[in-house]
């Protein structure tokens with residue numbers, strides 16, 4: 001099972017990248033689960049035709065109990081991708097990452113992975129602070145690889161550095177490792193050099209280079225990923241290449 | 257004592273706004289303390305000639321105890337402003353806001369406010385998640401007013417909404433109230449309308465409108481606020497006007 005956590009500063013493009021990766025994996029015939037781990041709860045919206053699904057925390061606030069089945073807090077979206085949103089607690093009250101912890105407990109209780117048998121699981125995780133629930137996907141065997149989405153902007157690289165340090169602080173526990181950086185361009189001055197500098201300083205590889213793309217926004221307005229929109233576009237090829245590379249990566253490690 | 261907490265999305269300009277407000281209050285003859293509550297720990301850097309000061313959490317990690325005096329974790333900067341940085345825990349390990357809680361405990365133990373007798377206290381607080389230590393400045397009588405710094409960008413307004421909701425969730429406890437919004441421009445399309453829309457929807461006032469300013473960046477490169485750089489600039493007048501308005505506001509409430 002390929003289990004990847006996508007981290008990055010809020011607004012940097014995690015959900016865009018993650019939902020397009022999910023769609024691309026599915027397009028290649030893989031069985032996928034995408035779990036949104038951002039209180040914004042809109043990670044999977046473009047796999048669901050623009051219709052947000054009820055987050056786990058919202059369900060629990062409304063019904064004051066855990067859902068009895070995964071169906072109550074999930075939806076099958078584009079290409080058969082199973083979509084889940086953790087949501088978050090009421091602002092200001094309680095740990096912001098609590099929704100992730102509650103959701104992970106629920107998924108274990110309902111034995112989701114055993115029942116659905118995914119080949120790929122993608123976690124889309126807020127990376128402004130890597131603590132509490134936001135650190136959970138790295139720990140406890142949930143993800144084996146972390147991808148850091150960043151632009152060349154100072155604030156985005158600061159968050160990327162924080163995420164990398166957080167993952168490294170768990171290095172001796174067999175938790176997830178940072179597989180690489182996805183440069184999601186904002187078209188600022190010397191963006192390539194700035195991100196390459198950061199990558200080199202931290203011994204990381206830039207495994208994806210996503211241009212600023214009108215196609216992304218166009219299909220987003222239709223509640224779609226670019227994969228659902230048109231797999232022949234150059235931007236769609238970027239995501240398909242990235243998924244193939246991640247699958248090959250996984251197979252190679254399997255042989256070790 | 258005028259006690260203000262400045263919140264906003266990471267990178268939106270909180271420290272720029274807060275350090276210029278501190279400098280402006282000091283220029284008007286007020287005694288000021290600025291407390292950086294962002295793990296980035298660079299809130300006060302432009303009041304200190306570009307030299308970052310040792311954060312409280314770093315001190316505690318190094319010496320494994322609380323500082324014995326405030327002097328060990330503070331510095332007098334431009335205009336006599338007392339500068340403090342909370343810092344944060346090691347990434348991934350422990351609540352990201354822990355530095356704020358530790359610092360607040362320290363300040364009480366050392367009776368800082370009694371000794372220094374500030375007329376203005378400014379807290380510069382990360383607003384991407386309002387939980388744990390990041391919610392502390394709102395609670396427990398630390399700040400009486402919250403200013404939300406935002407641009408017209410979707411992600412920034414999302415954070416602003418979250419901050420506003422968090423403050424409102426404490427409405428019945430006599431905690432801090434949101435005084436207003438500071439629009440710190442990013443020059444995106446329809447920025448004024450987007451922020452006005454948000455303000456109207458949430459019953460908030462836009463009390464400051466800060467243009468994108470080369471002067472800010474120019475003096476930042478010299479480790480200065482624009483107030484220290486040149487109080488005759490239009491951008492400096494913006495900050496001086498805002499401080500006068502906040503002081504008048506405070507006086508008016510005092511009469512009630």
Ligand SMILES: Nc1ncnc2c1ncn2[C@@H]1O[C@H](COP(=O)(O)OP(=O)(O)O)[C@@H](O)[C@H]1O
Nearest residue numbers: 009010011012013014015016211212213216220
């Ligand atoms: N490469 C890109 N080109 C154009 N727009 C993008 C790109 N990446 C992200 N965006 C846009 O930026 C906004 C924020 O992206 P999102 O994926 O929601 O960020 P996050 O999940 O990190 O908060 C979205 O509206 C999205 O369409």
Ligand SMILES: Nc1ncnc2c1ncn2[C@@H]1O[C@H](COP(=O)(O)OP(=O)(O)O)[C@@H](O)[C@H]1O
Nearest residue numbers: 265266267268269270271272467468469472476
């Ligand atoms: N109005 C502005 N004009 C020009 N640059 C600005 C303005 N506001 C902020 N900046 C720049 O944006 C960067 C981030 O601002 P900062 O105050 O550090 O953000 P925050 O404290 O919210 O993380 C700084 O380099 C600063 O110079």
Ligand code: SF4
Nearest residue numbers: 095131132351387388
């Ligand atoms: S652990 Fe992180 S998310 Fe939880 S309360 Fe602390 S700062 Fe907030």
Ligand SMILES: [Mg+2]
Nearest residue numbers: 014015038043
């Ligand atoms: Mg997202």
Ligand SMILES: [Mg+2]
Nearest residue numbers: 270271294299
């Ligand atoms: Mg700051």
